[in-house]
Amino acid sequence: MSSSGNKSAVAGAESLEADCRNARLHANENLLGASGLALHLCMSMPSLLSEYPEVTYKSLRTAIGERWNVDPERVVVGAGSDELIDISLRSLLQAGSRIVALQHSFKMYKIRSELLGADYSEIFPASGEGYDTTLNIALQKNPDVVVLVNPSNPLGDYLSPSALLKLVAAIPERTTVIIDEAYAEFAPDRENSPGVQIVNARKNSICLRTFSKAYGIAGLRLGWAYASADLVPVLQARRAPYNVSSFSALAGEYALWDADHLEKTATHCLVWGQEIVSLFQGYGVQARSRYVNFVFVEFNSPHACKSLHDYLAREGFLTSPLTDYGLDNCLRISIGSQVQMTRLCDVLRKELDAVERQKGPRDVDALNHSHRLPTTLSEN
Ligand SMILES: Cc1ncc(COP(=O)(O)O)c(C=O)c1O
Numbered sequence: 001m002s003s004s005g006n007k008s009a010v011a012g013a014e015s016l017e018a019d020c021r022n023a024r025l026h027a028n029e030n031l032l033g034a035s036g037l038a039l040h041l042c043m044s045m046p047s048l049l050s051e052y053p054e055v056t057y058k059s060l061r062t063a064i065g066e067r068w069n070v071d072p073e074r075v076v077v078g079a080g081s082d083e084l085i086d087i088s089l090r091s092l093l094q095a096g097s098r099i100v101a102l103q104h105s106f107k108m109y110k111i112r113s114e115l116l117g118a119d120y121s122e123i124f125p126a127s128g129e130g131y132d133t134t135l136n137i138a139l140q141k142n143p144d145v146v147v148l149v150n151p152s153n154p155l156g157d158y159l160s161p162s163a164l165l166k167l168v169a170a171i172p173e174r175t176t177v178i179i180d181e182a183y184a185e186f187a188p189d190r191e192n193s194p195g196v197q198i199v200n201a202r203k204n205s206i207c208l209r210t211f212s213k214a215y216g217i218a219g220l221r222l223g224w225a226y227a228s229a230d231l232v233p234v235l236q237a238r239r240a241p242y243n244v245s246s247f248s249a250l251a252g253e254y255a256l257w258d259a260d261h262l263e264k265t266a267t268h269c270l271v272w273g274q275e276i277v278s279l280f281q282g283y284g285v286q287a288r289s290r291y292v293n294f295v296f297v298e299f300n301s302p303h304a305c306k307s308l309h310d311y312l313a314r315e316g317f318l319t320s321p322l323t324d325y326g327l328d329n330c331l332r333i334s335i336g337s338q339v340q341m342t343r344l345c346d347v348l349r350k351e352l353d354a355v356e357r358q359k360g361p362r363d364v365d366a367l368n369h370s371h372r373l374p375t376t377l378s379e380n
Contacts, residue, residue: 299330
């Protein structure tokens, strides 16, 4: 091999190494990166750094209105949907208010509700019949807010538009419904999102969307709320005048029209999500990934989960344990780049094969094998 050939082989190996060193598979970011179109256009505009944004964000709201067929007057922008969750809950809850969410909903809802002194509770599917029964029981307490995260994080569950609309139809109009669609762009109905349909049809409703997931600009912190007309001024009043930077607003506006990037991201996550799910299932471990950019993995025990988490960390893959959600035996693994996912599959197979060899097939609990566990760990 020539010396230049040698160099490029080394560079290739180094970039592969870099891609897999502390691979960020713990935060549901877009590891294919941001829309190149958005980045390219924004980088050529230095005034974005020196000038305050236009205070009403009319241009971004108009672009969102055109792209998603919503009324721009009813769009409120925020520094990520995290800020819009915060603004919405501060607008709707106070000490003693009641808020109900689906089981294991994205943790910001519980954290923010409890800070406000509200009573936060969750509903769960009753013996395979969906949420209808437990929602009806929760509604007897007259909640102020019901939150429906769909597709959901961290469970990766997905309610079809008809199932979601049926749930919302049961909720009285005085209760505000928040539909969190952070992962909507990964769902098959993304061009006609049920969240937007609900806000168009119902008073007291808010649909939350983000640029952090499919669009890959989590670092720029940009999200938007589409709210029923009566709620728009209430939300706007709690937003700081320049809550979104000029750079973020314009990058979002451009990213909206980068259909190739969106399509590539959604397909990549679908394909790799299925690949990782079948890999785990092949070893008898439960896993799912439907219309999100991560895989939810459920082990037989907290030890098995922690053992695989620690092993992956040693191999350079950061993943997200779900102990904060009370899911001690579950792990969330975000979909990474092609290189990261290819190596992740190899690394997973190596470990799961070793477990099978040691303890026999299908004994996933064998991931607890002692040489990998810190001595302080005990089963709980
Ligand atoms: C369901 C859900 N909603 C909202 C958010 C917040 O996203 P961001 O603040 O980056 O828009 C996340 C982030 O993981 C999420 O999973």
